[in-house]
Amino acid sequence: MLNLFLTSAEQGLVFGIMALGVYITFKVLDFPDLTVDGSFPLGAAVASIIIFNGGNPFLALVLSLMAGMIAGFITGFLNTRAKISGLLAGILTMTALYSINLRVMGQANVTLLNAKTMFTYLEEVLGIPRRWGFISAFVVAVVVVKILLDSFLKTQLGFALRATGNNPDMARSLGINTDAMKTLGLSMSNGLVALSGGLVAQYQGFADIGMGIGTVVAGLASVIIGEMIIGERSVGLATFAALLGSFIYRLSIGIALRLGFAATDLKLLTTILVIIALSTPRIKNLLRIASS
Amino acid sequence: MLKLKNVSKIFNKGTVNENVALSNINLEIYDGDFVSIIGSNGAGKSTLLNVIAGVFPLDEGSIELDDQDITRLPEYERASFIGRVFQDPLMGTAPSMTIEENLSLALCRNKKRGLKWGLNDKLRKEFRVKLAELGLGLENRMNTKVKLLSGGQRQAITLLIATMVKPKLLLLDEHTAALDPSTVRLINDLTEEIVLQKGITTLMITHNMEYAIKMGNRLIMMDGGKVVLDIRGADKALLTVDELVDMFECAARKKFDDDRIMLGLTS
Numbered sequence: 363m364l365n366l367f368l369t370s371a372e373q374g375l376v377f378g379i380m381a382l383g384v385y386i387t388f389k390v391l392d393f394p395d396l397t398v399d400g401s402f403p404l405g406a407a408v409a410s411i412i413i414f415n416g417g418n419p420f421l422a423l424v425l426s427l428m429a430g431m432i433a434g435f436i437t438g439f440l441n442t443r444a445k446i447s448g449l450l451a452g453i454l455t456m457t458a459l460y461s462i463n464l465r466v467m468g469q470a471n472v473t474l475l476n477a478k479t480m481f482t483y484l485e486e487v488l489g490i491p492r493r494w495g496f497i498s499a500f501v502v503a504v505v506v507v508k509i510l511l512d513s514f515l516k517t518q519l520g521f522a523l524r525a526t527g528n529n530p531d532m533a534r535s536l537g538i539n540t541d542a543m544k545t546l547g548l549s550m551s552n553g554l555v556a557l558s559g560g561l562v563a564q565y566q567g568f569a570d571i572g573m574g575i576g577t578v579v580a581g582l583a584s585v586i587i588g589e590m591i592i593g594e595r596s597v598g599l600a601t602f603a604a605l606l607g608s609f610i611y612r613l614s615i616g617i618a619l620r621l622g623f624a625a626t627d628l629k630l631l632t633t634i635l636v637i638i639a640l641s642t643p644r645i646k647n648l649l650r651i652a653s654s
Numbered sequence: 655m656l657k658l659k660n661v662s663k664i665f666n667k668g669t670v671n672e673n674v675a676l677s678n679i680n681l682e683i684y685d686g687d688f689v690s691i692i693g694s695n696g697a698g699k700s701t702l703l704n705v706i707a708g709v710f711p712l713d714e715g716s717i718e719l720d721d722q723d724i725t726r727l728p729e730y731e732r733a734s735f736i737g738r739v740f741q742d743p744l745m746g747t748a749p750s751m752t753i754e755e756n757l758s759l760a761l762c763r764n765k766k767r768g769l770k771w772g773l774n775d776k777l778r779k780e781f782r783v784k785l786a787e788l789g790l791g792l793e794n795r796m797n798t799k800v801k802l803l804s805g806g807q808r809q810a811i812t813l814l815i816a817t818m819v820k821p822k823l824l825l826l827d828e829h830t831a832a833l834d835p836s837t838v839r840l841i842n843d844l845t846e847e848i849v850l851q852k853g854i855t856t857l858m859i860t861h862n863m864e865y866a867i868k869m870g871n872r873l874i875m876m877d878g879g880k881v882v883l884d885i886r887g888a889d890k891a892l893l894t895v896d897e898l899v900d901m902f903e904c905a906a907r908k909k910f911d912d913d914r915i916m917l918g919l920t921s
Contacts, residue, residue, distance in 0.1 A: 518762050518771075518772045519767045519769055521751070521758055521762075521767075522767050524755075525748045529744075529745070533759075534729055534733060536759055536760060537762075537763050538730065
């Protein structure tokens with residue numbers, strides 16, 4: 363039981379960074395970005411190939427972040443400059459990333475079993491045992507990312523980003539370059555998603571070409587679950603909600619597995635969960651009309 | 655000064671739906687002018703404001719503001735010196751952001767937005783004073799999300815946002831049309847107060863003849879994409895609603911007759 367809880371906490375945190383990325387596009391920018399399914403494995407691919415070849419695992423994370431930001435920038439460019447719809451722009455980048463990720467890894471998967479990941483360093487240099495190495499590293503990473511993101515969203519530039527998603531006409535009328543803001547938001551979002559991918563690769567000890575499938579839906583599930591529980595009264599609460607949602611989501615997955623569901627059924631379960639969460643307001647409304 | 659020279663705008667050019675929205679308009683608006691614009695639907699009033707704001711490009715002509723040619727300047731760049739308020743109270747504010755955050759957005763209008771905090775105690779104090787001037791008690795609800803406010807309250811805030819940094823030009827597009835009569839009076843009073851106090855050059859579209867006469871120092875009537883009446887100063891002050899309605903109907907009837915001729919209905 364404690365084990366389930368701890369594993370869910372680890373996963374909730376490490377995938378929580380991905381959920382924060384999804385929060386930026388879906389909630390702040392109101393942009394349904396599917397790039398995420400490609401930028402998550404991109405981050406994992408970049409980090410794992412560097413680590414596999416003996417590179418510094420922390421530098422690897424920085425490069426994961428940057429690779430993700432470039433992916434997001436491309437989606438932003440396709441959407442704002444080539445005027446391709448947001449949904450399609452994301453799908454195009456995601457599809458292109460499949461080939462790129464294969465190129466980066468050179469094969470369909472990379473194992474890090476004998477390579478020195480950041481957790482090897484934590485264990486050898488700082489003397490933190492594996493199990494606590496995971497959770498403490500993820501807590502530090504999540505806290506840093508959350509503080510930076512919350513702070514950013516309270517700056518003048520952050521306000522401009524939020525206004526762009528909230529009311530683009532108004533934003534433009536106040537001299538905000540909404541195209542630039544969209545591109546900035548997409549870059550930030552996919553940077554975080556790829557960073558999460560890089561951490562996950564080190565956490566599970568491998569990167570795989572198929573590991574990105576369903577990332578968007580999982581991120582969305584986290585954001586929605588969190589929002590249902592905590593709401594979005596302020597920026598700080600909204601980002602906390604995404605993290606809490608991520609934990610609850612991983613916990614429910616863990617429970618589903620214990621109940622005997624096959625790992626391959628999880629995507630179906632997640633999708634059903636998201637559909638229920640998204641349609642709840644509508645169903646409530648219908649019930650209210652029916653009962654009055 | 656705002657100068658429109660030979661400005662034309664044609665929608666769906668070269669198709670059966672071709673629509674001349676603005677036809678060779680020449681107009682000079684002087685600094686400090688407060689112009690009310692009237693005209694029937696399709697007269698070209700909104701199109702006029704939209705081309706000045708840069709929503710779509712001109713087909714012909716040029717627009718100058720303070721001797722700077724802004725004809726080809728994109729909308730968001732013009733926005734740094736043009737304030738706008740629309741009919742729909744939902745359009746001028748960011749609903750999921752708080753009142754103070756909305757005002758902060760307005761304050762950065764013609765500044766480069768950077769990584770400075772969007773709000774601080776000094777700004778909050780400043781906003782509190784400005785909100786108190788509206789007389790709606792909003793200074794005590796600065797942390798409320800704008801989507802929780804009424805249409806009138808939102809329109810008052812939009813007005814504040816549009817004029818927070820004094821714009822060279824303020825464009826009001828039927829900004830009271832969606833409000834109830836008492837709120838209309840309130841917003842019109844606020845409009846007059848802010849515009850006159852700051853001396854902002856203003857163009858205001860309205861369908862209310864009474865306010866069109868009462869407010870501002872100049873009145874323009876548009877019809878068929880042309881300016882058909884331009885009265886200012888003392889002449890405007892002497893106008894009555896009846897006279898204006900007569901002129902309005904005269905213009906409308908002319909259009910009606912034109913349509914009949916076009917359709918071959920005159921015997």
